Amino acid sequence: MSSDQASPRLAYLLKHANLRISELTEKALLPYDISGRELGVLNVLNGREPGSQQHAAQRLGIDRTTMVALLDTLEDKGLVSRHPDADDRRRNVVELTEKGQNIVRWAGSAAAEAEQVFLRPLTEAAGQQLRESLQAVVARPDSSGQVRP
Amino acid sequence: MSSDQASPRLAYLLKHANLRISELTEKALLPYDISGRELGVLNVLNGREPGSQQHAAQRLGIDRTTMVALLDTLEDKGLVSRHPDADDRRRNVVELTEKGQNIVRWAGSAAAEAEQVFLRPLTEAAGQQLRESLQAVVARPDSSGQVRP
DNA sequence: TATTGTTATACTCTATAACTATA
DNA sequence: TATAGTTATAGAGTATAACAATA
Numbered sequence: 001m002s003s004d005q006a007s008p009r010l011a012y013l014l015k016h017a018n019l020r021i022s023e024l025t026e027k028a029l030l031p032y033d034i035s036g037r038e039l040g041v042l043n044v045l046n047g048r049e050p051g052s053q054q055h056a057a058q059r060l061g062i063d064r065t066t067m068v069a070l071l072d073t074l075e076d077k078g079l080v081s082r083h084p085d086a087d088d089r090r091r092n093v094v095e096l097t098e099k100g101q102n103i104v105r106w107a108g109s110a111a112a113e114a115e116q117v118f119l120r121p122l123t124e125a126a127g128q129q130l131r132e133s134l135q136a137v138v139a140r141p142d143s144s145g146q147v148r149p
Numbered sequence: 150m151s152s153d154q155a156s157p158r159l160a161y162l163l164k165h166a167n168l169r170i171s172e173l174t175e176k177a178l179l180p181y182d183i184s185g186r187e188l189g190v191l192n193v194l195n196g197r198e199p200g201s202q203q204h205a206a207q208r209l210g211i212d213r214t215t216m217v218a219l220l221d222t223l224e225d226k227g228l229v230s231r232h233p234d235a236d237d238r239r240r241n242v243v244e245l246t247e248k249g250q251n252i253v254r255w256a257g258s259a260a261a262e263a264e265q266v267f268l269r270p271l272t273e274a275a276g277q278q279l280r281e282s283l284q285a286v287v288a289r290p291d292s293s294g295q296v297r298p
Numbered sequence: 299t300a301t302t303g304t305t306a307t308a309c310t311c312t313a314t315a316a317c318t319a320t321a
Numbered sequence: 322t323a324t325a326g327t328t329a330t331a332g333a334g335t336a337t338a339a340c341a342a343t344a
Contacts, residue, residue: 018160089344135157137279186311215312239325302344304339310334312334315328
């Protein structure tokens with residue numbers, strides 16, 4: 001069934017690749033006092049016109065109830081601000097504070113370095129290929145056009 | 150920080166790749182009444198001389214306390230048997246039952262099919278490359294020899 | 299009636315600490 | 322004293338259901 005000793009199951013490889021990059025990223029972010037998940041949220045908010053909480057949650061593929069707690073923490077840390085949307089008062093407009101903008105810049109580059117460490121066993125071309133292949137399989141793969149190697 | 154809209158963070162891609170293959174695998178395993186994690190355990194036990202619980206846990210990279218509950222379930226389902234090692238009675242020898250051997254065969258091939266669906270957006274070469282690159286980054290990457298593309 | 303944010307709750311996966319029985 | 326299995330417990334991360342305010 002495709003595994004045994006020759007080639008481990010893809011699910012196993014993905015799980016452990018995930019564990020490894022998470023470990024490297026968390027370590028790299030330690031000085032900035034944020035987690036990888038929190039940086040993900042900041043990234044979504046960065047350089048975009050302010051959107052609702054739900055919008056941010058959808059972009060990250062997490063539930064809106066999960067986003068609440070995440071934003072609570074980020075707001076406590078002074079990295080994001082929430083205020084009701086004037087046009088639709090059910091919505092919260094979420095924005096990076098100035099501190100948040102600084103953190104996303106520095107923590108972001110620390111996370112990018114962690115990625116480089118993660119990819120170190122691969123050539124640059126293989127690393128690039130890995131990223132593209134992952135994007136292809138993640139992008140709701142409707143059996144459409146295949147990615148070339 | 151390497152992400153924004155052009156290229157999402159690697160951590161994001163790996164997390165969602167993981168979610169997708171898990172979803173596909175769980176669905177494929179539904180008829181066999183086992184989870185992907187349980188199949189992983191059965192795979193480790195399959196075709197090897199019987200080992201201890203701890204041995205199996207190490208091969209999967211999970212804690213020995215986690216293995217206990219996993220084996221409890223598999224034993225309840227009649228797929229594995231545990232009995233004390235005659236040479237060292239602290240150890241439990243874990244083996245697949247005949248039913249377990251059948252399940253691992255059929256469920257294993259269903260899981261392999263799920264992998265194929267997962268890889269469908271990639272050419273065969275790109276899929277092979279993905280597997281090799283993941284193996285390289287997961288294999289405790291000590292910056293040694295790089296994998297070529 | 300439907301939607302946004304929120305709260306309460308629960309479930310899964312995981313690890314740590316402490317217990318037991320062996321060694 | 323050290324190790325294998327076990328138990329109890331706790332902490333992430335996640336989702337579902339229900340509620341308030343608003344549309």
